[in-house]
Amino acid sequence: MFEYLTKRLSARLELLGWPAERLQLSRPKKAENGDWATNIAMALARDLKRSPMQIAEEPMDGLDLDPGIVEKFEILNPGFINFFQSADYLSSQIRKILKEKDDYGKSNFGSGKTAQVEFVSANPTGPLTVGHGRQTVLGDTLANILTWSGYEVTREYYFNNAGRQMRLLGESLKARYLELKGESISLPDGGYEGAYLIDIAQDLLNEQPDLTADTDVELFKSYAETSIFTNIKSSLERIGVVHDVFYNERSLYETGKIDEVLSILGERGLLYEKDGATWFKTSELGIEQDRVLVKSTGEPTYRLPDIAYHREKVARGFDLVVDIFGADHIDAYPDVLTALKVMGLKYEHIEVVIHQFVTLLRSGEVVKMSTRKANFVTLDELIDEVGADVVRYFYIMRSASSHLNFDLDLAKRQTEENPVFYLQYAHARISSIFRRAQERGLDSDTENADLSLLNEEFAVALINKALEFPEVIDHCRRSLEVHHLPGYLSELATALHKFYTEYKVIDLEQPELSKARLALLEAVQIILRSGLRILGISAPEQM
RNA sequence: GCCCCUGUAGCUCAGCAGGAUAGAGCAACGCUUUCCUAAAGCGUAGGUCAGGUGUUCGAAUCACCUCAGGGGUACCA
Numbered sequence A: 001m002f003e004y005l006t007k008r009l010s011a012r013l014e015l016l017g018w019p020a021e022r023l024q025l026s027r028p029k030k031a032e033n034g035d036w037a038t039n040i041a042m043a044l045a046r047d048l049k050r051s052p053m054q055i056a057e058e059p060m061d062g063l064d065l066d067p068g069i070v071e072k073f074e075i076l077n078p079g080f081i082n083f084f085q086s087a088d089y090l091s092s093q094i095r096k097i098l099k100e101k102d103d104y105g106k107s108n109f110g111s112g113k114t115a116q117v118e119f120v121s122a123n124p125t126g127p128l129t130v131g132h133g134r135q136t137v138l139g140d141t142l143a144n145i146l147t148w149s150g151y152e153v154t155r156e157y158y159f160n161n162a163g164r165q166m167r168l169l170g171e172s173l174k175a176r177y178l179e180l181k182g183e184s185i186s187l188p189d190g191g192y193e194g195a196y197l198i199d200i201a202q203d204l205l206n207e208q209p210d211l212t213a214d215t216d217v218e219l220f221k222s223y224a225e226t227s228i229f230t231n232i233k234s235s236l237e238r239i240g241v242v243h244d245v246f247y248n249e250r251s252l253y254e255t256g257k258i259d260e261v262l263s264i265l266g267e268r269g270l271l272y273e274k275d276g277a278t279w280f281k282t283s284e285l286g287i288e289q290d291r292v293l294v295k296s297t298g299e300p301t302y303r304l305p306d307i308a309y310h311r312e313k314v315a316r317g318f319d320l321v322v323d324i325f326g327a328d329h330i331d332a333y334p335d336v337l338t339a340l341k342v343m344g345l346k347y348e349h350i351e352v353v354i355h356q357f358v359t360l361l362r363s364g365e366v367v368k369m370s371t372r373k374a375n376f377v378t379l380d381e382l383i384d385e386v387g388a389d390v391v392r393y394f395y396i397m398r399s400a401s402s403h404l405n406f407d408l409d410l411a412k413r414q415t416e417e418n419p420v421f422y423l424q425y426a427h428a429r430i431s432s433i434f435r436r437a438q439e440r441g442l443d444s445d446t447e448n449a450d451l452s453l454l455n456e457e458f459a460v461a462l463i464n465k466a467l468e469f470p471e472v473i474d475h476c477r478r479s480l481e482v483h484h485l486p487g488y489l490s491e492l493a494t495a496l497h498k499f500y501t502e503y504k505v506i507d508l509e510q511p512e513l514s515k516a517r518l519a520l521l522e523a524v525q526i527i528l529r530s531g532l533r534i535l536g537i538s539a540p541e542q543m
Numbered sequence B: 001g002c003c004c005c006u007g008u009a010g011c012u013c014a015g016c017a018g019g020a021u022a023g024a025g026c027a028a029c030g031c032u033u034u035c036c037u038a039a040a041g042c043g044u045a046g047g048u049c050a051g052g053u054g055u056u057c058g059a060a061u062c063a064c065c066u067c068a069g070g071g072g073u074a075c076c077a
Helices: A002-016 A040-048 A052-060 A087-103 A130-148 A164-180 A196-207 A217-238 A250-254 A257-267 A303-315 A332-342 A379-386 A388-396 A408-413 A419-439 A457-467 A469-479 A484-502 A511-535
Strands: A036-038 A070-076 A080-085 A114-118 A152-159 A245-248 A271-274 A277-280 A291-294 A320-326 A350-355 A358-362 A365-367 A404-407
Touching: A002 A036, A002 A052, A040 A052, A040 A080, A052 A070, A052 A080, A087 A457, A087 A511, A114 A130, A130 A152, A130 A320, A130 A350, A130 A358, A130 A379, A130 A388, A130 A469, A130 A511, A164 A196, A164 A217, A196 A217, A217 A379, A245 A250, A250 A257, A250 A303, A257 A271, A257 A291, A257 A303, A257 A332, A291 A303, A303 A320, A303 A332, A303 A350, A320 A332, A332 A350, A358 A408, A379 A388, A379 A408, A388 A419, A388 A484, A388 A511, A404 A408, A419 A484, A419 A511, A457 A469, A457 A484, A457 A511, A469 A484, A469 A511, A484 A511
Parallel strands: A114 A152, A114 A320, A152 A245, A320 A350, A358 A404
Antiparallel strands: A036 A080, A070 A080, A271 A277, A277 A291, A358 A365
């Protein structure tokens, strides 16, 4: 209907010589204002110097619309043109859902195109925390949306197992190990204090009891890394996240990509030496101040490998690159994009999704978190407490740009009245009705159902809500915001529960009506199942 | 100081390519089950959309200013 109206009205506007690109169609909030509406008359009032009501008449005059789609239209003050869809259109759309099944709502926007989503990317210095969880679920769900939009998606995890932090990790493990052997050794300055390192030290002690203070710290570092990465991957798997590529920053050094970036920027005259460090003249490129790329110690800052990594992303030829970052990285990406730009590389296809922090509340108190200080709640603990479905839902029900308050007590306590169960119950409720219908011997032959019987108020409302699904997916894809989906699914569930309360689905006295209603529920269930699948949440048959 | 995010009902938050009377969930109060799962539905109450100025036929939405909270502004990532 949207496509149809857009096409017909645009053609009409062009015929009149009016700017068709100003045409906007939206769904009115109130049902009495129709199913679709346009404000074009008001938008053009100024240019045409005529009243909106007058303007509205003109394109609509003599415009005959397919009665199989549009029932009628109205022009209302102050100048809205409202369109009402026909019953035939609704029936045909339900048929479409039933026919396309789990493919309903997929688009070919990204067909033949590739996309990469980089997310999590936590260095293996400790378990994933509640803070990482948001990014994890955000990235995975967005990847699902892109897949639904036709893209071939690569989920990527970028990490660094070299550098200062990892060395500290190795030293910290070594200290714990020696501590277990009875030596009184203090943790290195700024070392990792987490208890998880004691567990790892114990494992190492069991496997290799003969290490001493003289053992190379490299052994401890590598043992810690392997152990922690195993743990991280297992946490990810528990909430259904599997990355396709783990990209090690170290490879950028080994293949000379780091040096290449330096030499290209050097050739452009954008580098200089000061105080023993190598600086990038970002101040000449619209950024406040210059940035250090190589420290006076000879080690690069994180910016340099980031630039090299993104240069590789560009070279790998993705049509769309999405980076999911926490708000603490907000200053890094302009540098990276600027570098790509001056190197003459494509960068417009790189989208950055910044998510704000998760504030963890426990007993009404803000929990300050730091991986190094070991004052954190792990993602694993959270999953243990509330389950993977609830974890995923809680993280994506809010927009990424809002500061998320994660109230642990609430999440734990809410197992009965949790919003996620509301959705799952809607799905289970339909399954339950199907089971009951079968018991009663009701013919569930939806192929031949007379869908025109679905003309009651709340049936129509439910159908309309169901038909919004592809628009919601598209909205998520366009804005790279996934929180619209859980919101929509809640509305769909509400429409379903309302329908259920008002009408009896299984009515042996009216088998034809029952059949039509069962067909509608089947369509609704298809959408609930698809939506939940995109969110990575299970769709139970019964609860 | 400068940059980014946020400020909407008691609480948590939608809405913000300007549109028709500002929404939901939770919390509060009241109601609904001889009938497909009440993990549900309905109703009542609750608002200076942080504040101000501007643009517009029309502003929660756009611009500017102020205030408040968070993050960044590192030769940490």
